[in-house]
Amino acid sequence: MxxxxxxxxxDAAEKGNYAVxxxxxxxxxxxxxxxxxxxxxRSPVIIQASQGAIKYAGLHYVVGLAKLAAEATTVPxxxxxxxxxxxxxxxxxxxxxxxxxxxxxxxxxxxxNIARTKEIVKVARxxxxxxxxxxxxxxxxxxxxxxxxxxxxxxxxxxxxxxYEATGVDALAMSFGTAHGHYKLPPKLAIDRIxxxxxxxxxxxxxxxxxxxxxxxxxxxxxxxIRKVNIDTELREAFLGEVRRQLNGKPSEIDPRKILGPAxxxxxxxLKEKMELFGCAGKA
Ligand code: G3H
Ligand code: 13P
Ligand code: ZN
Numbered sequence: 055m056x057x058x059x060x061x062x063x064x065d066a067a068e069k070g071n072y073a074v075x076x077x078x079x080x081x082x083x084x085x086x087x088x089x090x091x092x093x094x095x096r097s098p099v100i101i102q103a104s105q106g107a108i109k110y111a112g113l114h115y116v117v118g119l120a121k122l123a124a125e126a127t128t129v130p131x132x133x134x135x136x137x138x139x140x141x142x143x144x145x146x147x148x149x150x151x152x153x154x155x156x157x158x159x160x161x162x163x164x165x166x167n168i169a170r171t172k173e174i175v176k177v178a179r180x181x182x183x184x185x186x187x188x189x190x191x192x193x194x195x196x197x198x199x200x201x202x203x204x205x206x207x208x209x210x211x212x213x214x215x216x217x218y219e220a221t222g223v224d225a226l227a228m229s230f231g232t233a234h235g236h237y238k239l240p241p242k243l244a245i246d247r248i249x250x251x252x253x254x255x256x257x258x259x260x261x262x263x264x265x266x267x268x269x270x271x272x273x274x275x276x277x278x279x280i281r282k283v284n285i286d287t288e289l290r291e292a293f294l295g296e297v298r299r300q301l302n303g304k305p306s307e308i309d310p311r312k313i314l315g316p317a318x319x320x321x322x323x324x325l326k327e328k329m330e331l332f333g334c335a336g337k338a
Contacts, residue, residue: 057124060132060154060184060282061224063098064258067281072333073261076100076134077325078286080107082119083318084293089123089131091325095335098129100154100282102136105143117151129338134186136284144174148183156186156227164189164213171221179222186282189217190229192262195237204231208244214251225258225282226251232263235287243271245278252279260284265291269331276333283332292324293317 063074079085079101092099101123103116111119117133124131134154138144144155157174159167171187178185190209193199199207209228218226228251231243241263248259258281264272265287272283296317300307307313329335 055124055128055130057121057133057151057153058130059182059224060100060134060186063100063130063132064184064225064281066098066337067334068256068258070333070337071276072337073276073280073283074098074100074334075325075328075332076102076136076260076282076284077289077328078102078104078107078136078284079116079120080110083314084289084321085119085123087293087318087321088325089127089129091322091329092129092131092338093127094322095326095329096129096338097329097334097336098131098338099329099334100132100134102134102156102284104136105138105140107136108143108147113146113150121151132184134184137188141170141174145177148178148181152183154184154186154224156188156225158188158227160188160191164217168217168220171217171223175222184224185221186225186227186260187217187221187223188227189214192227192229193233195233195235195263197233204233208247211247211250211254214247214257215255218251218255218257223257225260227260227262232261232267234263235265237266240268241266241271243267243275245271245274248275248280249278258282264328265289272331283328285328288324288328289321293321296320 077088120133135147137158159170214228260282261280264283264285300313
């Protein structure tokens with residue numbers, strides 16, 4: 055079926071108390087794996103592409119691949135821009151057919167982030183495209199900071215509420231203890247902050263840096279109001295891990311299909327595991 059706005063998926067997730075998986079793609083096999091896994095589990099799904107993925111694959115290829123994959127299934131699929139920091143890229147994605155965009159204004163002070171995010175919401179809403187905004191900075195595990203420094207980076211609840219109410223975003227990313235990439239130590243999540251923002255505003259919260267978060271914490275986050283969970287690192291590891299295994303086992307293989315086919319199957323297995331964990335399997 056035609057792609058749907060993120061808002062449609064998250065409204066249903068809120069009613070059903072689950073989260074929808076948002077999975078990063080970079081090429082055709084990854085897009086196919088995401089939608090085939092969703093189709094087989096009857097799960098709503100979010101395909102997301104970063105600015106880097108768009109630069110690598112090409113904007114119109116990303117939209118074309120996602121559209122074809124979505125039209126081949128009856129489960130609802132949204133196409134979302136992940137961490138859009140550049141106004142022109144966000145607008146280009148909206149024009150090209152994305153059904154949702156993240157505007158990540160976390161590099162600017164709060165007031166400027168609010169003003170820039172509002173501008174995107176105004177444009178996107180006029181054409182039925184959803185918007186995710188970010189308040190506070192979600193770092194990378196590679197960022198060399200202490201636990202105390204990381205705690206100091208958590209988004210204060212009043213900032214999150216002010217940002218949500220001022221911008222009217224459809225989904226809200228805030229810093230509550232997760233980070234992008236591979237965790238050296240298990241993260242400590244401020245579930246109380248997720249819960250308070252969700253209870254006081256009804257905002258649909260997004261868990262960035264979902265790879266490597268212990269399953270129990272993912273479940274607690276969802277119970278507190280997480281409605282979208284972003285996964286990239288674990289997908290990269292699953293896909294390329296199998297590419298490596300295949301290449302090592304068949305050093306003279308020259309048919310890309312014999313390497314990428316098994317890698318896509320392993321990736322589908324990882325995606326299904328996440329859809330079951332998030333509670334979105336069986337919800338489409
Ligand atoms: O949060 C970032 C995502 O993992 C995308 O990473 O910018 O390398 O495509 P990328
Ligand atoms: P991970 O790579 O840690 O899974 O984070 C993904 C993400 O948050 C994309 O926005
Ligand atoms: Zn992220």
